[in-house]
Amino acid sequence: MNLNELYSQVIKDHNLSHHNKHPLEGANVAVPGRNPSCGDEIELFLQIEDGVVEDASYTGIGCAISQASVSIMIDLVRGKTPAEAKELFRLFLAMIRKEPLTSEEMTRLNDAAALKGVSNMPARVKCATMPWHTLEAALDAASGSTT
Amino acid sequence: MVSTDYKKDFPLLLQPDAGGLPLAYLDNAATTQKPRQVIDAVRNYYETFNANPHRGAYSISVRVTEAFEEVRAKAARFIGAADPEEVVFTFGATDAINQAAQSYGEQAVGAGDEILISVAEHHSNLLPWQRLAKRTGAVLRYLIPDQSGRVTTEELAAKLTSKTKILAIAHVSNVLGGVNPIGELAAMAHEKGAAVLLDAAQSVPHIPVNVRDLDVDFMAFSGHKMLAPAGIGVLYGKKELLQRMEPARLGGGIVEEVTQQDARFLDAPLRFEAGTQNAEGVIGLGAAIDYLEAVGMEAIQDIERRLMDDALQELCAIPRIRLYGAGDAEERTGILSFNIEDVHPHDTATILASHGVAVRAGHHCAQPLMAHLGVNATCRMSLCFYNTEEDIRRLAQALSTVREVLGFEP
Numbered sequence: 001m002n003l004n005e006l007y008s009q010v011i012k013d014h015n016l017s018h019h020n021k022h023p024l025e026g027a028n029v030a031v032p033g034r035n036p037s038c039g040d041e042i043e044l045f046l047q048i049e050d051g052v053v054e055d056a057s058y059t060g061i062g063c064a065i066s067q068a069s070v071s072i073m074i075d076l077v078r079g080k081t082p083a084e085a086k087e088l089f090r091l092f093l094a095m096i097r098k099e100p101l102t103s104e105e106m107t108r109l110n111d112a113a114a115l116k117g118v119s120n121m122p123a124r125v126k127c128a129t130m131p132w133h134t135l136e137a138a139l140d141a142a143s144g145s146t147t
Numbered sequence: 148m149v150s151t152d153y154k155k156d157f158p159l160l161l162q163p164d165a166g167g168l169p170l171a172y173l174d175n176a177a178t179t180q181k182p183r184q185v186i187d188a189v190r191n192y193y194e195t196f197n198a199n200p201h202r203g204a205y206s207i208s209v210r211v212t213e214a215f216e217e218v219r220a221k222a223a224r225f226i227g228a229a230d231p232e233e234v235v236f237t238f239g240a241t242d243a244i245n246q247a248a249q250s251y252g253e254q255a256v257g258a259g260d261e262i263l264i265s266v267a268e269h270h271s272n273l274l275p276w277q278r279l280a281k282r283t284g285a286v287l288r289y290l291i292p293d294q295s296g297r298v299t300t301e302e303l304a305a306k307l308t309s310k311t312k313i314l315a316i317a318h319v320s321n322v323l324g325g326v327n328p329i330g331e332l333a334a335m336a337h338e339k340g341a342a343v344l345l346d347a348a349q350s351v352p353h354i355p356v357n358v359r360d361l362d363v364d365f366m367a368f369s370g371h372k373m374l375a376p377a378g379i380g381v382l383y384g385k386k387e388l389l390q391r392m393e394p395a396r397l398g399g400g401i402v403e404e405v406t407q408q409d410a411r412f413l414d415a416p417l418r419f420e421a422g423t424q425n426a427e428g429v430i431g432l433g434a435a436i437d438y439l440e441a442v443g444m445e446a447i448q449d450i451e452r453r454l455m456d457d458a459l460q461e462l463c464a465i466p467r468i469r470l471y472g473a474g475d476a477e478e479r480t481g482i483l484s485f486n487i488e489d490v491h492p493h494d495t496a497t498i499l500a501s502h503g504v505a506v507r508a509g510h511h512c513a514q515p516l517m518a519h520l521g522v523n524a525t526c527r528m529s530l531c532f533y534n535t536e537e538d539i540r541r542l543a544q545a546l547s548t549v550r551e552v553l554g555f556e557p
Contacts, residue, residue, distance in 0.1 A: 003501050003552055007494075012554035038493050039510050039517070039524035061523050063491035064553055124497060 006121065007064065010114035014068035020075065021067075024057040029142045033060075033070075033134030035126050040066040044134045048142050053077050053085060063127050065118060070131035072111040082139045088112075089132045096125055153442070153533035156182040160533065164503040171504045171538040176321050176349055176482050176529030178371045181431075185374055188434035189427050200426050201400055201417070211426050218433035219416070222381055225436050226347075226366065227357030233389065235382040235416040236429060240348040241271040243367035243382035244315070246419065247344055248275035250392040251365065251384075252313065255342060258284030261310045263341070265290040265298050265327075266519045267320040270512040272346040272367075276315055290316070291519070295479070296323025296472035300331050311341040318350035322511045322527060323472030324482030326354070329361045337362070342388070348372055352531075353451055353480045355444040358383055370428060375435035379428030382419070389415035398422040447532045451481040454530050454539060458483060461543035466557060467550065471525060481530025484511075487549050492526040495549050499526075502545035504538075 024045035033042040040062030047055040056074040061067075073092075077085040091105050092112055096119050106113050118128040154160045154169075157180045164170040172180060198208040200215040220231040228234060237243040252275075256262060262276050266289045280287040290298045290306055298316065307314075314336040319326050333343040344365040350356050352373035358366055365384045371377035384392075394401055394412060398421035403411045412418040439447065458481075462468060467488035472479065487495050492508035499506055507527045510517045517523065528542060551557050 003498060006497065007552055007554075009554075016554055037509060038491075040491075040493075041523065061491070063493040065494070067491075121497070124493070127493065 002117070005117040006124070008114050008117070010072075010111050011064060011068040014071040014111070015064040017071070020057050020071045021059060022057050023059055024055060026055065027057070029138045031134055031138040031141055033130050033137075035062070035066065035130045038063060038066075038127065040127060040130055042066070042070055042131065042134065044070070044131065044138050046135075046138050046142060048082070051081055053080055053082065058131070062130075063124075065115070065124050065127035066130055069112070069115055069128045070134075072115070073131050073135060076110055076112060077135065082143065085135065085139060089136055092132055093129065095119065096129060153182075154535070156184065156438075157533055158183055158186070166503055168503050168541075171502075171534075171541045173528040173530065173534065173538060173542060174505045174507050175352075175531035175534075176372070176527065177507055178377065179352065179374050179531050180533070181374055181376070182435075182438050184438050185376070185431050185434045189376060189431045192427050192430045197426075199423055201424075214433070215424065215426055215429050218429045218436075221433055221436050223383075225440070226351065226368075226381075226383060227359050228383055229359060230386055232414070232416055233383055233386050235384065235389070235419045236424060237367075237380045237382050237419075238378055238425070239369040239371070239380035240346060240367040241369075241380075243365075243380050244272050244344065244346060245275045246382055246395045247365045247367070247384070248279050248315075249395040250419070251342065251388060252276070252279040253283065254392070256280075256283045256285045256312045259310065260285040260312045261308060262287050263290060263303075263306055263311050263314045263316075263336075264288075265292060265316050265320075267292050267296065267298075267323060267513065267516045268315070268317055269321050269346065269348070270514070271348075272315055272317060272344075273515065276313070285312070286310075289515070292320070292323065292325065296320050296325035297478070298327050298332065300328065300335060303332050303335055307335060307339050307341070309339055311336065311339055313344065314341050315344040315346070317346040317348075318356065319347075319353070319480050319482065320472070320513075320516070321349050321482065322484050322513050322516055322525065324349075324479040324484075324529075325472055326350070326478055326480060329363065333362050349480065349482065352439070354448045364388055370432045370435065373432075373435055374438055375432040376428045379425050379432050381432075384415070386415065389419070392419075394418050394421060396421045400424075442532060450532045451530050451534075454534055454536070455479065455481050455483070457536055458528065458530070458539045458542070461539055462546070465543060465546050468546070471520060471522075481534075482527065483529070484525040484527045486522065486525055487546065489555050490549055490553055492524045494553060495526050495546070498549050498552050499542065499545045502541065502548075504542050504545050506542070 027045035042060035370379040496508035
């Protein structure tokens with residue numbers, strides 16, 4: 001197991017920076033994310049306006065992988081439509097499941113590509129994917145409440 | 148006689164792991180490794196007398212039945228039970244507690260009665276009582292352990308009432324490692340007419356345990372935490388209590404007579420052992436008890452205490468570490484929970500794993516205790532007599548790197 005691959009600079013930076021870690025005043029969706037076996041607990045906030053994720057944030061506690069993953073995810077989906085966000089989720093899951101991605105797709109994942117190393121560590125996969133499953137639940141909740 | 152280099156008997160502990168070194172296995176509270184004596188006993192059973200116990204008239208069925216009942220007697224002797232018939236084989240401690248809660252609990256507890264457990268209980272000694280309380284209208288009340296992680300007699304005195312029907316408590320917390328003063332607690336509970344169930348999953352493998360000295364009514368433990376295979380455990384129950392209980396599980400092998408509308412059950416313990424039994428598990432458990440007795444439970448306690456003294460010294464020297472539970476190895480077993488400041492236990496465990504050190508991270512199936520401690524999760528190291536000072540040294544060395552790996556100042 002290569003620790004530097006797992007805890008790369010990008011992961012460490014996101015884990016330490018906390019720039020997306022705060023409540024969101026204008027949020028119209030708040031969804032909890034839980035990883036019961038590890039005790040990762042987050043609350044994901046989305047502010048969706050005119051069919052765009054205007055802003056997002058999170059609060060809660062978790063391991064470096066889950067905290068970095070949620071922070072990276074928020075940077076990625078800010079300004080995207082729910083459909084675009086879900087497409088990123090699909091790509092992220094494919095990367096973690098070791099499905100082949102094109103270099104263009106890896107580029108679209110941006111910092112999230114730094115979590116690729118998790119795919120070699122089954123015990124930590126849920127830490128990386130939990131925020132994205134929470135995002136999906138939040139997007140579904142948002143579309144349910146507006147239609 | 149076993150050699151004192153115990154690791155030699157445990158094939159898995161000799162295999163190379165990370166960096167070519169064997170694993171420093173410090174997750175023994177989760178499950179222990181198996182000595183070749185146990186592996187050989189199970190193999191020998193499969194190769195020479197695999198049959199369904201209590202069924203056939205042919206030679207290997209007779210042989211397995213004898214072996215099965217010999218292990219029952221051995222297990223009874225090992226825990227100081229008066230009679231082999233007080234030993235019920237179960238799937239494990241979880242199954243044992245579930246059966247006791249169902250078979251004894253539902254006849255002993257009614258609306259308004261109280262069930263007392265500790266907030267430090269493993270979910271396996273919490274959820275069955277929570278359900279029993281919900282079903283019967285009884286009240287589930289909690290004992291709060293002191294700073295050392297142990298329930299004091301004062302705490303029990305404050306919570307015990309004439310309505311208390313059951314005290315269900317762990318001998319040793321699977322998170323904090325403190326040893327509860329069971330003999331005193333049980334005597335107090337009996338004075339109020341309450342029955343006592345002891346969850347001994349973390350004590351029977353590590354310290355001498357005698358059910359008659361402790362005077363508990365029921366006791367549960369698991370084979371896989373004491374060198375035996377998984378899927379086998381024991382529910383000890385006082386004979387007069389077991390005889391009055393209905394079986395929780397129904398099936399083959401437990402009846403004297405079945406008619407279309409009625410059934411008459413065998414005496415305990417067979418009435419609780421429905422379906423084909425885990426004979427290989429029982430055979431393995433017998434070999435595990437032989438091994439533990441050859442080392443000696445007092446010797447095991449001494450070895451683990453010495454290792455724990457070492458561990459406490461080494462870990463206290465790690466910067467920004469927080470230890471949970473008692474500081475004095477005299478009153479605790481080889482379980483120690485800790486966290487490194489700013490670092491989630493799962494990251495700590497991953498980094499330790501990269502150094503070939505195995506510990507557990509999470510809530511340890513004790514969420515109410517985590518809430519009580521005000522933590523989300525902890526790392527836990529847990530010893531077995533086969534561990535060495537070298538294992539502890541490797542743990543400490545790996546721990547000292549954790550903050551730096553994650554980009555914190557050391």
